[in-house]
Amino acid sequence: MSWLNNLKDKVGTPSGWYSDLTRTPVWKSIFRHKLPNDPKNRALVVLTNVFLHLHPVRMRKQGLRVSYTWCMGGISFFLFLSLTVTGILLMFYYRPTAQHAYPDMLDLMESASLGIMREMHRWAAHLMIITVWLHMLRVFLTGSYKPPREFNWVVGVLLLVLTLLFSFTGYLLPWDQLAMWAVTVGSNMARATPMMGTEGPGVQLMQIGDVPLITAGSDMRFVLLAGRFVGEGALLRFYVLHCLGIPFIFVILLAVHFWRVRRDGGISGPGKGGKLAL
Amino acid sequence: MIDLLRGFMNWLFEPSIALTLTIVAVWALYRYRRVCTQNKIVGGLIVASPLLFFFFSAFDPNFWIQFKRPDNIPIAGMMFLVVFFTWFALKLAVDNDDRIREGRPPKEADPEEEEKVFVWPDLVYTELLCLLLVSILLVVWSILIPAPLEEPANPQLTPNPSKAPWYFLGLQEILVYFDPWLAGVVIPTFIIIGLMAIPYIDTNEKGNGYYTYEERKSEIFLFQFGFIVLWVFLVFEGTFLRGPNWNFYGPYEYWDPHKLVPLTNINLSEVLWARWLGIGLPSFWLVREFVGIVLMLLYFVALPVWLARGFLRRYYDQMGLMRYVIFSHLLLWMVMIPIKMYLRWTINLKYFVAIPELLFNI
Numbered sequence: 245m246s247w248l249n250n251l252k253d254k255v256g257t258p259s260g261w262y263s264d265l266t267r268t269p270v271w272k273s274i275f276r277h278k279l280p281n282d283p284k285n286r287a288l289v290v291l292t293n294v295f296l297h298l299h300p301v302r303m304r305k306q307g308l309r310v311s312y313t314w315c316m317g318g319i320s321f322f323l324f325l326s327l328t329v330t331g332i333l334l335m336f337y338y339r340p341t342a343q344h345a346y347p348d349m350l351d352l353m354e355s356a357s358l359g360i361m362r363e364m365h366r367w368a369a370h371l372m373i374i375t376v377w378l379h380m381l382r383v384f385l386t387g388s389y390k391p392p393r394e395f396n397w398v399v400g401v402l403l404l405v406l407t408l409l410f411s412f413t414g415y416l417l418p419w420d421q422l423a424m425w426a427v428t429v430g431s432n433m434a435r436a437t438p439m440m441g442t443e444g445p446g447v448q449l450m451q452i453g454d455v456p457l458i459t460a461g462s463d464m465r466f467v468l469l470a471g472r473f474v475g476e477g478a479l480l481r482f483y484v485l486h487c488l489g490i491p492f493i494f495v496i497l498l499a500v501h502f503w504r505v506r507r508d509g510g511i512s513g514p515g516k517g518g519k520l521a522l
Numbered sequence: 523m524i525d526l527l528r529g530f531m532n533w534l535f536e537p538s539i540a541l542t543l544t545i546v547a548v549w550a551l552y553r554y555r556r557v558c559t560q561n562k563i564v565g566g567l568i569v570a571s572p573l574l575f576f577f578f579s580a581f582d583p584n585f586w587i588q589f590k591r592p593d594n595i596p597i598a599g600m601m602f603l604v605v606f607f608t609w610f611a612l613k614l615a616v617d618n619d620d621r622i623r624e625g626r627p628p629k630e631a632d633p634e635e636e637e638k639v640f641v642w643p644d645l646v647y648t649e650l651l652c653l654l655l656v657s658i659l660l661v662v663w664s665i666l667i668p669a670p671l672e673e674p675a676n677p678q679l680t681p682n683p684s685k686a687p688w689y690f691l692g693l694q695e696i697l698v699y700f701d702p703w704l705a706g707v708v709i710p711t712f713i714i715i716g717l718m719a720i721p722y723i724d725t726n727e728k729g730n731g732y733y734t735y736e737e738r739k740s741e742i743f744l745f746q747f748g749f750i751v752l753w754v755f756l757v758f759e760g761t762f763l764r765g766p767n768w769n770f771y772g773p774y775e776y777w778d779p780h781k782l783v784p785l786t787n788i789n790l791s792e793v794l795w796a797r798w799l800g801i802g803l804p805s806f807w808l809v810r811e812f813v814g815i816v817l818m819l820l821y822f823v824a825l826p827v828w829l830a831r832g833f834l835r836r837y838y839d840q841m842g843l844m845r846y847v848i849f850s851h852l853l854l855w856m857v858m859i860p861i862k863m864y865l866r867w868t869i870n871l872k873y874f875v876a877i878p879e880l881l882f883n884i
Contacts (some may be wrong), residue, residue: 286640290641290642296641296642296646299641299642299646300641301640302639302641303641304636305637306631308644309635311610318652319652319656323656326657346675353668353671363663363665363669364661364664366669367660367667367669368660371596371656374600374603378603381608381611381749382607382611386731387730387732389721389724390727390731391721393721397720398721404717405714408690412687412690415687421673421679422672425680425684426685426687429694430687433705433706436703436881437703437707441703441707443703444703444881445703445882446880473677514628514630514631514732
């Protein structure tokens, strides 16, 4: 990694306009540290930056190894950020109604400049599912769910489920045949929910006298789709869940997940597993 | 010659054979882990196997139709990544197991590795590089391959096959063997609960924070059985090998929507009353399904007790009652999936317990 050290030295020795820039009051008001090329400033750069502060100041060398972490958690998070940015851009062009959704897709393909936002959104979504699975595989194979990190594994499983729900709700939005029928197949399962779906076991118990409580207009599938079939109600519901509902919960859990990585001792490693890192 | 090979490959990918081969492959990888990870030729073949399969298969016109669907490309990539990372983790584990046997700490615990380094620049630069690489991949991929857009949504026109999003195709595949309330609701719920329960069930204190296999053999094998065999393999099968009417099509077979598949599935009660006793089905469901219900009770209630005293005794002693009950039930549900598959393939069993009156089928 000598090239990396060379690069670091080069960046660490300011000269010319760059050096002047770092002496301006504006620069000094933003960055509360000097160039991070000595221990003190390397600590400060992390401590005084809200984003970098997700990291500890120092960490074990072993936790750096890409062969150990596969970087899958980081990549998943980066993909989540990419999805947020491309998703915001897509929201400018897209109206979640049966009348407009599909034509908006065509416009997006044909008229929007730099029209790869939908591609980036879709491929990043597929990729994120794969990287989340691989992140789980890595965490399992290194035994990183063991004490003191049990709870963070649970949070991770919830994030995995939400990632799938993200993708599932997003799948409907293009409002083409692929979307509608994939969601139909997926949501038909809800009909078979025990006690709460019209075709689920135990649904006969859910009635008062002759009046059934669970009908096609009140079962789990109806709750999911806001209707008896995948229609406009489902489109709006999936849109709101996709853009607001799930992200809201996801970001909270993500914050817990990252916070707990720090609190539970940073990236896992052998040795003092149970020790709290501050 | 090529046709013979294609025919052989189509046969090889029959669900019954392919599932068996996948199980054997996972078992063999872990059993012969030293050869698989330390022999360069064997290791290279394992890592390259998904690439070789997709590369050579892409020349087949029928396979190409499925492979070139934009949504299927990430699945091909996933197959490679899962095989690669499974193999790679095993390689690290074998190295560590050797060190531990020699009385040395695992590589992750080397004094040199314990050294503390500054996050800026070491970690931050790694992250930046990762971020750049992924960005480049994403932009190039997005420029090269347009996102799919089919005909406008039409509730009157059901496509054949109708497939769920690709990551749920494992569950849709299980739907062949289980009723929707199990395949679509109960089993996914148990998968989520089961995953969340892992840290509380696994009482093995070893292998915390480093790659190892020998210190946690059964945990790793069980997890990989669930992940590779019952999830990734079924996703692959649901994507590339399930065509119109959810019938099986070999990778090089044309998806003929008129392919005829005999429906010969039969319930346990029908086998018992009609075939063996020859007296027709009793009208009351409790009598009719009595044997199936007893069988299920034996499986889910008696078997865990019997296992606790025999095969799983070590686990029962380690875990205590509560943990063991949860663990054994999750395990039995997981094992139920391949059991039901093999019974379908061998004796065409449809349901152990079939009570359509109550919408209750197992």
